[in-house]
Amino acid sequence: MTVLSTSLPRVKRSSLANALVITRREIKDNFRDWRIMAPIFILTLIFPALMNFTAQIAINWVTKYDAVIVGERMIPFLLMIVGFFPISFSLVIALETFAGEKERNSIEPLLSMPVTDLELYAGKMLAALFVPLTASYFGIAVYLVGLYFSIGWTPDFWLLTQMLLLTTAKGLVMVSGAVVVSSQTTSVRAANLLASFIIVPMTLLLQAEAILLFWGNYGVIWLIILALLVVDLILVRMGVRIFNREEILSNEMDTLNPSTIWRDFKGCFLRPPQQALKQDAPLPRLNPLNIWRNDIPYLMKIYRLPLAVVLGFWVVAIAAGTLTAPLYPLPPGMLDLNDISMGAFKDVDRFSVLPGLGAGGIFMHNVRALIVSVMLGVFSFGSLALIIFMLPMLLVGYFAGAVNLMGYNAWLFLAAFVLPHGIFEVPAAVISITFTLRIGAALVSPPKGLDVGQGFLWTLANFSKIFLFLVIPLLLAAAFVEAEITPLIVHWVYAY
């Protein structure tokens, strides 16, 4: 059959040009909405002037009490606030443009146009960012011009760069976060409720920034900018993945169905991973032997990449710990390995942060730590789980480095203190964190052929399987060795 073309001529355009057609329409629409424009206008012109006035009053007042530093620190803080308030509207606009279009059924005509999902996404993102960011930069300019003419204050180039970057990165976080939130809902109301997942962290971040700015530690702001850019990347990646015709038109229900979720989870847990989501595949009975023989080797094989990432971080953590040791050496006499008695192990639980050195206590502590890491990992796309995993490894590296500086053999230290139970405990932690990382990653990049929900359930079921049938046995062995054998080895190595 021949391809039929209509008689009308067409203009060939780039992807960016297509996206900008959408952006232009949305921006024009924003300008026509007084509910958006009126507050933005106020925040752009009136609020910076008010902040200006506040800064002058504050400086005059604190100068009277020789607390000039408070005034000096307040000016950058108010600069950040002036920049932030208008961009907070990017969240409202983004929710309206993504969830609102779905709710008003105006998205489907757009989806029937010859534009790609990415062009649609980019067009809407740019539109949601444009007005608030422009207002924000303009507000900053008004504030700075005001300050220049009132008290002659001009910002340091790097401080201004930081504030502009911070404002832009925060706007992008809110907009890209709004896309993710909107994808899970069909109404603006529901999206607004879910938006607290964006507003609450942003509020906390603002408070942290306020502390840093009053403290005057502007260097840390760079780290915050870096972290925000990483979050931007993750959220944009997630948004690109989620914002597609299939997901938009398939998720037409806001309600969660616990029985379906449970059934899918059970299916993923009981079936071999290759057939986990095949509803028509038989649901076998729980067979630990099959799990050990088939599922675990298969899962370990397909989780090679996250496993490599975790092992890489493990090496980095140990190395970083070791390198930190010379910077923060242990006080002389604090650690005398030649004077270790068995009683020293028994007294460990006097420090409330450490578990008692009974096998049960150690086991429960380790299980708790891994469960907390999986919970935090889900909300942080796996990153917090990695950080929690790295902390003890940093300590191991640090102590190895520290004992080396004190003249002991670091390898012997590791072999006596860590190796006996570490043989079980480190693989358990590495495997657990590997599977946690994949749960977090599934939210950003679901396994091929699965949507976000299916990917989450599949990776969660894989984690549960591996946790119950591999990690827990390893942790039990590790706890027993750590409580009963490691002290004997340490005592044997160092006491004689």
Next chain:
Amino acid sequence: MIEAKGLTKKFGDFTAVNRIDLSVAEGEVLALLGPNGAGKTTTVRMLGSILRPTAGYARIAGLDTVTQAAEIRRIIGLLTEFPGLYTRMKGLEYLDFFGELQGLPKSIRQERAEMLLRQFELWDARHKRLGEYSKGMKQKLTLVRAMLHDPAVLFLDEPTSNMDPQSAKLVRDAILSLRQEKRTIVICTHNLPEAELLADRIAIIRQGEIIVEGSPAALKTRLLGPPMMELRLVETLNGQLEGLDDLIEITSRGEDWLRYVTPFPQRINPQLLQLMARQNVPVFTLNEVSRSLEEVYLKIVEGEAV
């Protein structure tokens, strides 16, 4: 022009469309009939390259709906179930936006928009905000949007819903003229007389499957039996007519009328009229008793017939 084989769409466990086979020739109008949730909209979305089929395939003008989606979206026009307009935009501006997304040059966009807005009696409202349009005007504007880029294939989901009778007629006339222009059209509708009027063929969908398919006349014959004829006489019929019972099987009768069923009306009706003439019985009318598509539809969707 449209070809689908084993077209299936699942949302999780729910099968919205189950192994649908479709073939629509160039210039043909197909009506998809079915109750709410039968899978009509999902079928149209798959044919329009908006949703990917879970199984099976569809081709429009030889283009695959999955791998050549962008090309397909250039040659199809989609009238969605809900107008979904941008209420702060103006009529002309709205069309210009979609025309631009379709890649039409500005002069063509303006020319086409003016022509269609005039055709659908919306030209005077071109500078009004869409929020001020009536329901019927909104529906007409969405049809104009679907036709703006002069598509070869049109998918019309409930094209005359929300319209007053005058506007609905305007739209039906437009569809009939598109049919004359050899456009291929798929209409999803609940409006059975409209389907009968506009469509060459009707496919009835139930629970994601096409249950029956054929021309309105063929469907009626297949599901309601052969056509029923009604003969009306000028005067009351006194006594029995000779040879009448040999020619037709009378199903009911009155003083000056009778009804009969025949699978061959082309042959039987002239013979009956000749019989009447021979016996000097003046005939007032001889008509087919109209049977509505609704009867067929209800029989199918209620599961009485397949």
